[in-house]
Amino acid sequence: MKKDLIQALSGGLIVSCQAYAGEPLFGSDTMAKLAVAAREGGAVGIRANSPADIAAIKGTLSLPVIGIWKARYEDSQVYITPTVTEAAAVAEAGADIIAIDATSRRRPGGESLSDIVALLRASYPQCLLMADVSTAEEGLQAEAMGFDIISTTLSGYTEYSPQQKEPDFDLVAKLSRKTSIPVFAEGRIQSPEQAYQCLLLGAHAVVIGSAITRPEAITKKFVDGLTQRAELVGKE
Ligand SMILES: CC(=O)N[C@H](C=O)[C@@H](O)[C@H](O)[C@H](O)COP(=O)(O)O
Known part of the structure; x- marks a missing residue:
């Protein structure tokens, strides 16, 4: 069963459907619609934040869901499914895979x-566990701890990992070489070429969020591109 799930994601695109409170697309109904759109485009899985969004998506479509619950605590910088309370709620909401910092x-x-x-x-033997890591060492530790999947999600988001605009291709390659569990490439993937590059480097699947499901960010990219070009022409 778990093997089948891993197999179903192989070589595929998982679309992260997330919006924060205050953002235009915030709301579980909207996230479920985004997930349907992703499925229609060929996504093999969905990544979603919060029990409400996970339950709405699971109630609307049958794709596998990687569930997280972002929560902030004063005594730690860890915010992706930080404690057992959030992790249990993600499982109860119906996530197939629980992703944890x-x-x-x-x-x-x-x-x-x-x-x-x-x-x-x-408590949730039916769920796979995914380790969101920022370095190769953390990925190796996660494998030793018994996680089923490693994702490169947090590279660039811890103080000690490389801060870069590009996806962390090195980390994808290193983890794929050094571990024997599936590695998912996630974080700042902006194009089909970059996604394919991750698969060539050994990733089992690719997770993309902002480049597909954040229209504010996508619009800004176009507006900035136009402005920069207009400025260059103005200088000629
Ligand atoms: C660092 C962090 O909090 N990452 C979050 C994890 O769920 C999401 O905000 C990202 O959108 C997701 O990882 C996909 O990445 P990108 O949006 O770059 O394609």
């Missing part, structure tokens, strides 16, 4: 990642 940073309340993994394994 698996960086080496201190977690809220000093919770340990291995305790969270053990608890989730016992």
Whole structure:
């Protein structure tokens, strides 16, 4: 069953459908519609944030869902499914895969990642566990801890990982070489060429958010491109 799920995602595109409160697309109905649009475009899976969005998407379509719940705590910088409370809620909402920050940073309340993994394994044996990491070392630790999947989600978002505009191709390649569990390429992938490059480097699947589901960001990219070109012409 779990093997079938991993197989179903192989070589495919997973679309991250997320919007924060205050953003124009915020709301579970809208996220479910975005997910339907992604499916119609050929996505093999959806990544979604919050129990409400996960439940709405699972109630609307039958694609596998990678669930997260972003939550902020004062004593930690970890915010992607930071504690066992969020992880359990993601599972209860129907996520097929629970993605968790698996960086080496201190977690809220000093919770340990291995305790969270053990608890989730016992309570939600049907779910796969995905480690969102920022470095190769964190990916190797996640594999040793028993995660099923590693994703490069957090490269560029911890102080000690490379800060760059491009996807972290090196990390995709390193993790694909050094681990024996599926590696998902995620973070700042902007084009089909970059997505394919990740697969060539060994990624099992590719996760894309902003370039597909954030119309504000997509519009801004075009507006900035137009402005820059107009300025260049003005200088000629
Ligand atoms: C760092 C972080 O919080 N990443 C989040 C994880 O769920 C999302 O905000 C990203 O949109 C997602 O990872 C996809 O990446 P991109 O939007 O770059 O294609």
